[in-house]
Amino acid sequence: MIQCKTSKAIGGMGHSLKRKEDVRFIQGAGHYVDDIKLDGMLYMDIVRSPYAYAKIKNIDISEAMKVPGVAAVVTGKDLEKYNLHWMPTLMSDTQMVLPTDTVMYQAQEVAAVIATSRYAARDGREAVKVEYEPMKPIMDPYKSMDPSSPVLRTDKPGKSDNHIWHWEVGDKAKTDEVFKKAEVVVEQHMHIPRIHVASIETCGCVADYDKINNHLTMYMTTQAPHAIRTVIALVAGHVGLTEEKIRVVSPDIGGGFGGKVPVYPGYVIAIAVSFLTGKPVKWIEDRSENLQADSFARDYHITVEMAGTKAGKIQATRFKVLADHGYTDASANPSKFHTGLFSIGTGSYDYDTAFMEADAVYTNKPPGGVAYRCSFRVTEAVQAIERITDLFALKVGKDPAQLRMENFIKKEDFPWKSPTGWTYDSGDYHAGLKKAMEAIGYDSLRKEQAEKRAKGELMGIGISTFTEIVGAGPSKDFDILGIKMFDSAEIRVHPTGKAIARFGTKSQGQGHETTYAQIIAEELGIPAENIHVEEGDTDTAPYGLGTYASRSTPTAGAAAAVAARKLRDKARKIAAYLLEVSEEDLEWEPGKFSVKGAPEKAKTIQEIVFAAYTNHPQGMEAGFEATHYYDPPNLTFPSGAYICVVDIDKETGQIKVRRFVAIDDCGHIINPMIVQGQVHGGLTQGIAPAMYEELIYDEDGNILNGTFMDYLVPTAVESPHWETGHVVTPSPHHPIGAKGVGESPTVGAPPAIANAIMDALSPYGIHHIDIPITPFKVWKALKEKGVI
Amino acid sequence: MIAQPFQYEAPATLQDAIGLLQKYGDEAKILAGGHSLIPMMKLRFATPGYLIDINNIPGLSSIQEENGFIRIGALVREAEVEHSALLTGHYPIFADSTRLIADPQVRNMGTIGGNLAHGDAANDHPAVMLALRARVVATGPKGSRTIAIDDFFQGFYTTALEPEEILTEIQIPIPPGHTGSAYYKLERKVGDYAIAGVAVVLTLDGNLVKSIGIGLTNVNPVPMRASRSEEFLLGKPLTDENLAQAGKLAAEDCSPSTDLRGSEEYKRDMVAVVLRRMVKLAAERAK
Amino acid sequence: MKINVTVNGTAHEVEVEARTLLVHMIREILNLTGTHIGCDTSSCGACTILLNGKSVKSCTVLAVQANGKSITTIEGLATAEGLHPLQEGFKENHGLHCGFCTPGMILRASELLANNPNPTEEQIRWGISGNLCRCTGYNNIVKSIQYAAAKMRGDALPSTEPVFV
Incomplete structure (x- = not known):
């Protein structure tokens, strides 16, 4: 159970407050x-x-x-x-x-x-x-990279090829050395296909x-x-x-x-x-225009390798990426990050050597790419590391859960410096995976699987234990067109103790009107229901970089807490004045200051705010307002342990996701109901690219599935009944210890599903199929191996 | 997406509707449920000058049993087919197939007549009607005529309906005892057109197949009967070997094309698999 | 062309083109913007309304086809007594995020419950298979509909608290 510091009436952090915004949406009064x-x-x-x-x-x-x-x-x-x-x-x-x-x-x-x-x-x-x-047209990015290919961007003076940029990170020489000496090396090429966010509103x-x-x-x-x-x-x-x-x-x-x-x-x-x-x-836009012309996501061709010992110790990873950007690089990344935060791809494992490189190329496809409910290319990275980890486990003959447990970064080793330069803030990966394994009954599933395999039936169990990187980002590294990636909150408390709070972010369904109010309620003790949250109007809201990449809670949520704390400091001064004691003699509990040792002598936040307009100390600025622009000192690193069970119809290739357990660590939880809702939604957007969605072009450049008749957004029938839970390791550097959650499930689910399917097929020597893994692809793989 | 302008007519009688068809010729299209036609018009792939809405015509919306046949009016909605005790009682294949057609809202509008008259081999009811050996009633200026389902589907999106005729009724024989039926289609997601679909209606005599109808969905340019599979199974017991052979024959005889749903080979293989399974299920239901 | 429709209990005479889609009539002529457009191919269900009590996709119905019929949109669900049980169910169970698919989802669910007052989870999932939601992952939509079903049957209301493993 999540402990709450505030009463239900105040509705601070940890309460599953019903969403304030829903009142209009359920009555058709949303305003799009x-x-x-x-x-x-x-x-x-x-x-x-x-x-x-x-x-x-x-x-x-x-x-x-x-x-x-x-x-x-x-x-x-x-x-x-x-x-x-x-x-x-x-x-x-x-x-x-x-x-x-x-x-x-x-x-x-x-x-x-x-x-x-x-x-x-x-x-x-x-x-x-x-x-x-x-x-x-040039549709194949590898062909486009060929020096003999015609130059597409003839509008660019002097451009002599279709190459856009080269990027690399990590220690190449050291990585090559470790690979050379390694007892075990596994390698896999994969395409993370071009997909489309396909929000229901275009x-x-x-x-x-x-x-x-x-x-x-x-x-x-x-x-x-x-x-x-x-x-x-x-x-x-x-x-x-x-x-x-x-x-x-x-x-x-x-x-x-x-x-x-x-x-x-x-x-x-x-x-x-x-x-x-x-x-x-x-x-x-109509839907066809939306699918056919708006920014795509993904489209990374990745070769990933892992080196390690026969005993199953991971020693190094190497990644090589070709990024198909269409005719222009219209990515929505922080300026200095061509590949977004792909360098999180070293994963949740304790090793110190990695090298990654990427090249981007023009083709005759629509420009992009954007995220698809993911923080800047993290999904591509996680798909690569979690797939190769499974292949490594297979090669060394270890259960994939066991191998992960043996290689995880330990909770006492945080903050942990990754081989590509990130400092992971906190986590307890062992606890997460243990909880997921218990919830799903991992050991008995493995027994059932052994029995099924003996009968020739296909059942698979897949794990993904991922580390996300969100909350862009610290101003020393993160900007968009030069504008630093802080975010902002402005709180105005009215004389009667009710507030309006405005933010530089913009909810698209995340529930900011509720969760931001809860953060302020937590800090000031003003009931969340008395805090009106407003976003999206540049004339009134403070400047911010917006909502994407799970950055709202890490940045604007932090800004809300800090702004509220500024107000609490002011409240303390006013309370001291009203109670005629020194500030040090006061103690705070949500909603009021009281005199230490004399709890009957107290002033509620509402009384204090009223005084700020009617009876404030001489020399103090009147009013009760604060603004904060929050520049995060680090990113946050949510993590998760996901386990998926699939059953496959051997004759048809049909895949049934029987169960899916997701344990997330997003730090302190503001609203458990909303966090769970975000996880559910992200998981369905995880099964989507894993099994259904891909934008497909023919060699003449025609899109073959540019409507919802063929671009297969999952319905309630394809989407399984998700089971979710959490472990909590608060972010040590975030004012309220939160990390962000909206995208973790989209990042973590595809490899769990892919690993489950490959686990089911592995007795037949089938070890990789690119996502989306469709019945046809499964049938084809089984056919090629002579299984059917 | 918006259709090109057209003139809308909503005749109150069948005669008036036929009169309008005669008057406007091939510039006219019949509007029943509209869920195939209106999307085509919005995409401007279909640009009729006249739309003749037949929904106000009385007498085309009932399901009745009469003289050994179930008579289904052409305007009966898919949702009504799905929940008709008369139809699903005699033939569970209607429950099997209808729930796989598009989605509940589309089934509230889409009609069984439209599903057939469109002549689309991707639709589900053509295969079902082939398996049932149904008859189709067409009404035109010269009155009504009955068309055996085997004569109805004539080519790619082409049926035996004359330009001035309207499909008004479907007739299905009441099954003898020990009859079972079943339908399944493999789909990429719920409501999608089939990767491959198979409809089976069979009557057993003890362990032997006394009569059998098998229709295939979306694996041929024209809705198709798996004739050789039917002939092969007639008079035989439903052993695994016989089922496998029947599946193999249908897989050979159909003519699917490679597309986003899978390769030609995959679809042929799926015809064989689903056929085996549906014959088995129909036989279980027959017992 | 002039057509007569009753929308949320109020009779209207509306001038439309033959090709005017019902959804455009509802949104742009009658200004009831709670009905949304999410695709053009009757795939997403955001435009779902009730036409003579049956849920239909109003992007694939011509306004003239509604002549003489009654229409219910999301704006017509709540009564003087309060929210419709489905509206309450969606709010209490976090059955929506962005709200765009919600009106169509609720109207579709209303017909589902009219036909089947006590559906199983499987029946609910198949029953809303013509409505796409990109945000919620459907778990809580199912829960919302189960809550409304219980309320409409007069049964004890299920807990709305999130359940974690």
Whole structure:
């Protein structure tokens, strides 16, 4: 049981408070971007390329302009006049807003139709005639790296190949040396396929430019409204839209998962059109556009190796990555981290030698990549380390649980320095795995498996014991376009003791309106229900970098605690004044200060706040407000031990996830109900890439599954009944000891599932299948081995 | 996604509907449940000038037993098929198959007539009707005619319906004793079109197969009967060897294509596996 | 074209194009924005409403097909007495995160419970298989529906506390 310091009435940390935001959502009163309707609003629809790579010979808009209701058709040439046809990506690459001569991927924006209604815009889009000269696209990243391949980014002067960047970390010489001498080396190549976040709400915006006041209000589906405001100012400052004239509002968001971090061309076109017409312009993607053109996630080709002893001691790992970024590197990573936080991939194991390198390459695919409910490439890294750990266990003939137990970093060794330079803050990996094994009945499952194997039946047990890295991040290393990755909280307590708190983050379903209130309630003793949390409006919220990469609790959550503590310090001063004692004579319990040894002499927080406005000490600033910009001293390192049991139909390859136990360590828990909900959701987004989801292209660059009919988002039937629990090792450097949790399950689940499936198939010499592992792939592997 | 403009008609009688079909010719499309047609129109793959909504026509929505047949009106919704005691009582295959069609909301709109008239080998009821040896009633300017299901599916998305005809009813023989039926399709996820699906209806005479119908889903350009498998099993006991041979014959005879659901070889193999399992299940139910 | 529909108990005469999708009529003409659009292929269920009491995907129904019929949207579920048991169930059991799929999920569940007042977990999972949720992992949606079912049957309410291993 989780211990709570506050009463249920106050509702601080540890209480499973029901969510405050749900009241509107369950009644259909959520307010999403497509719900916005403004007077005179125009609608935008986008003409997209049917080809993956083509020259644009001509765009004929004459028929489109005849469609009733169509007001304008905007092309790249139109934007070129304002130098708005290209924009920078977050990774300092460049991306077309609208092309002037070449399209680089199928479904790329080609022209925008503006009309007085959604239907007219769609009709206009149909009537725009574009003449293309198709070229042979490059879809395979390995072919693209071949020096003989044609150069794709001919817009870049002097570019002579399709290579984007090279990255490496670790000690290459030492790693090579350990590998050379190692008793056991295992190696596996794997592709972590291109997937899509596919939030149920697609992306969209309403750009509302007020010509008279030269002011833009941009309502949009963004996870990072402040950063977007700065980006708009950087892109459009030269036409007079400077940052004080821009307000970005992120209304309720129907799921983000990283897909609503980037700036998509549609947003920029909508702003440009609103700027030119002085009218509000709405752009809402449909699902096909969302799947086919918005940023993808993953698409890493990885070769991973592990070296160790025959006795099963891990000694070193080596990773080599080829990253397919599509036609531009539009990743949403911190600036200095080309591969995000992939270097967490050395895992939860105690060894000191590793080397990783990665190369990125252009292809004729949509640009990206973003996370998919994961902290900057951590999922790719964890898939690699947890798969290779299993292969190592297999090679040395050890049970994968036993091997992990023997190699884990010990809890007393934290803070622990990883071979790639991270300092893990805290953890108890042994306790986590032990708890998971007990919960699932590991030993009896292994017995059952032995009996089933004897009968030729396929049953598998898979483990993943991962370490995450979240909460980006410390300003010495972490920035986006130069802006340091702090985050912020501002708390204003009103004279009657009720508060409003604003943040630089933006919930997309994480429950910030509840959990931030709980953090403040914990620190100040003001009931959470009396704390109104607001995010997403750059005019009112303090500057922050937004919500992604499980950073909200580690950064803005910390800011809330620190800001509240500033207020508690002030409260102590006021209480001392009111009670006529010295500050040292006071003691705090949630909600009041009382005099030590005389508990009847006390002032409640509400009385103290009232005094701050009505009877504050002379010389003290009136009011009861605090703001804090929190610059984390380190990242946080949540961890988990997941065990999955699968049964496989040998004849059809169908895989049934029988049970799945997830034990997470996210440090101190703010709201157990919400943490559990986040874990459930993340697990379903873990089974998704493990067994169902992948964006598939043919060699001509056509996407083969660009709708929800073929892009297989799991339903309640595919999603198993998840079983969850936790161990708690508080983060020592975080003000409330929390670590962040939203993404751990997405990171940890795929290797647990893949390991379970491979465990089931391992008696037949089948040791690796790339995710998503489908019945067809299982059948094919069994067929190739002559099993069926 | 928004359809191209069209004219909408909602005739109140079958005659009026047929009259509209005659008037508008191949520019017209019939709207029943709309769950195949409307998505195609939204994608602008289908651009009919006229949409003839037949949902207001009375008399096409009942399930009745009459003269040794169960008569199912073309506008009977999949959800009604799924929960019809008359249908599922005689033929559990209706419960098996209907619950695997798309999802509950789609089944509330989608009709059994539309599922057949679309002529789509990926739909589930064509195979079921082949296994049941059903008859289809088509009504046109010259009145109604009955079409044996084997004559109904004629090609890729092509049926025996004339342009001016509407599918109005499906007739299924009441089964003799010791009849069992079963359907299963392998799918990538719930509600998906089949990787491979097999419908089986059989009547046993002791341990021997007295009669059998086998239909296949989504493994052939045209909804397909596994004729050689049927013929092979007739008069035989359902031994493992016989089942394996029947599966092998259907796997050879179908013509699946490699796609996102798997390779041609996989699908053939799945036809064999599912056929064996469904014949077994139908036989258990027959006992 | 003019059509007559009763929406959440109120009669409306609405002017629509033949091609107007029911979901667009509901959202943009009647301004009931609780019904959402998540795909275009009747795959996700965010647009689920009740049409004459049956759950349907309003992105794949033409507004003209609703002529003369009654429609219930999420805005029409609560009564003067309070929230619908499903609304309460979702709130009490953390059955939603971002809220985007929630209205469709609740309306679908309402028909499920009308047909089957005491569904098993398996029946609930199959019963909501036409509704995608990207956030919750479905566990708590199932729990929410079980809670509502108990409430509607008049049974003792199950615990809403999270259960951990």
